[in-house]
Amino acid sequence: MxxxxxxxxxxxxxxxxxxxxxxxxxxxxxxxxxxxxxxxxxxxxxxxxxxxxxxxxxxxxxxxxxxxxxxxxxxxxxxxxxxxxxxxxxxxxxxxxxxxxxxxxxxxxxxxxxxxxxxRRFDPVFRAARAAVASGELGWLHTVRSTTLDPAPPPAAYVAGSGGIFRDCTVHDIDTVRWVTGREVVEVYATGSSRGDAFIAEAGDLATAAVVLTLDDDTVALVSNSRYNPRGYDVRLELHGSADSVVAGLDDGLPLRSLEPGAAFPAGPPHRSFMDRLAVAFxxxxxxxxxxxxxxxxxxxxIAEALEVAWVAEAATRSLHVHRPVRLDELRSL
Ligand SMILES: NC(=O)c1ccc[n+]([C@@H]2O[C@H](COP(=O)([O-])OP(=O)(O)OC[C@H]3O[C@@H](n4cnc5c(N)ncnc54)[C@H](O)[C@@H]3O)[C@@H](O)[C@H]2O)c1
Missing domain, CATH: 3.40.50.720 (NAD(P)-binding Rossmann-like Domain)
Structure with a gap:
């Protein structure tokens, strides 16, 4: 073709x-x-x-x-x-x-x-996470933790045109949470910090974000993002259920240094960017x-699914500005 x-x-x-x-x-x-x-x-x-x-x-x-x-x-x-x-x-x-x-x-x-x-919908390990939820082997989920940490911020012009970290980066976590759990987000609370290069604050953006998503079955999902993780690209999804807990992204390329004496994990080298971590998925x-x-x-x-993600990112943006949790139905009715 x-x-x-x-x-x-x-x-x-x-x-x-x-x-x-x-x-x-x-x-x-x-x-x-x-x-x-x-x-x-x-x-x-x-x-x-x-x-x-x-x-x-x-x-x-x-x-x-x-x-x-x-x-x-x-x-x-x-x-x-x-x-x-x-x-x-x-x-x-x-x-x-x-x-x-x-x-x-x-x-x-x-x-x-x-x-x-x-x-991430095409990454073998994220697909395994989705299958684990669907099979019931985790029991009922109580906590999901989705992490995306970039080694360094994108250029200033990219940040200024990106729509902000929630629409640019957090959307990956939001899509993953919805797709892996099969649940909808009903409420969002977002906060964050602009500490880092001045161009991020000048663009009115965050360098580090934390978002709490409440799902329609009362599962709590915690999203963590930052533009500053020089050890490497960290993309992880933890699923904690009433019967078991699993994680995607806990491999030898995990950019974390254990302080446990004698610990050999992760053996490294850390993932350098989303392009090497997700090459198979792309x-x-x-x-x-x-x-x-x-x-x-x-x-x-x-595009209908991506639109749902966009609504959640919009709720995060609003939550940051009004400094309180924002319900999706409240936002859609504005
Ligand atoms: N799925 C992912 O993991 C992922 C990763 C990175 C970027 N993205 C997305 O991909 C897009 C591009 O990101 P990037 O990092 O490559 O940005 P970039 O700034 O490196 O590249 C953008 C390119 O688009 C070109 N461009 C702009 N307007 C155009 C137009 N109207 N017609 C033709 N070309 C035009 C620019 O000249 C530039 O070469 C963004 O929307 C970003 O959110 C997705």
Whole structure:
């Protein structure tokens, strides 16, 4: 099949390499707002370069992937949907939940399949965590702890355009909690700190966040995020139930140094970034999209599900500002 990829920055250039390695992909057309970036990535992975997203949508592609900056997602998603092309879009759908609602409605009405990029759904260990919950072997869950700690903050311009840490980073944890437990979030309490590089506070953003999610079966989920974890990339999910407790992400690459005398775990080296920790997941995610394009499977992460995540991130943002827990039904009725 012939695919188009829009946006060739940090994640887009990584996806370009993965896509050209997939057996289902015969040809790849790429574009970025920066022509030099388009030329460099196209040359490096052996893709066809075009000058604009409009040109790409008209280049006879069977499906489109959007990995451009977050602020460009709604317009690009709508353009792909209007062209009737199955589309994969990196999280989040939009910076504002109102835009996400509008895009989701148009996508639903069009019937065009949309897959949103939440790669943990394709990580073998996170899949095992979901299976453990579904099997009942954990009993009833009382506590979920979801952790995402980045080694270092993204560039200042990225932070300023990201929509804030809840919409940019916490959304991964929110999606994971919903997907693994199969439950909906009913209430959110969020707090955090901007301590770190000045550009984070200047963008009105947090460098470190803590979010308490109450689920509709009274499970409590605790989310921990930070942009400052120089030991490595820490993505972990703990599930504590009435019968057993399990964890995803407790491997030898866990970026934590034990202070127990003689402890040999974790043996290291620590995961350096989400790209090495989740490389298998990203490949499986994009392979799944080729099946969506081929019409052999439904979207494994629909825009409707991503919209629920967006509502929870919106509740976290509001909770931070009003400094109290925010119920989802209260937010939706505003
Ligand atoms: N799923 C994940 O784990 C994951 C990881 C990283 C980033 N992301 C998401 O991917 C997106 C990109 O992140 P990044 O880290 O690669 O950012 P980045 O800043 O490195 O790259 C963004 C690229 O998009 C290009 N661009 C901006 N507007 C465009 C437009 N209208 N048309 C074409 N190109 C355009 C920019 O020139 C730049 O090259 C963000 O939405 C981010 O949330 C997802």
């Amino acid at each position: 012939r695919l188009g990829l829009i946006g060739l920055g940090r994640i887009g250039s990584f996806h370009a390499r993965t896509l050209t390695d997939l057996p289902a992909v015969d040809s790849l057309v790429v574009t970025d707002a920066l022509p030099a970036v388009t030329a460099e990535v196209a040359g490096r992975v052996g893709a066809e370069a075009v000058d604009s997203s409009a040109e790409l949508l008209a280049a006879g592609v069977d499906g489109v992937l959007i990995a451009a900056a977050t602020k460009a997602h709604p317009a690009l998603l709508l353009a792909a949907v209007d062209a009737g092309l199955p589309v994969f879009c990196e999280k989040p759908v939009a910076r504002a939940v109102g835009d996400a609602v509008a895009v989701a409605e148009r996508a639903r009405d069009s019937g065009v399949p949309v897959q949103i990029g939440y790669p 490949r499986a995610e994009l392979a799944a999209f080729t099946e969506v394009v081929a019409g052999t499977r439904p979207s494994p992460c629909t």
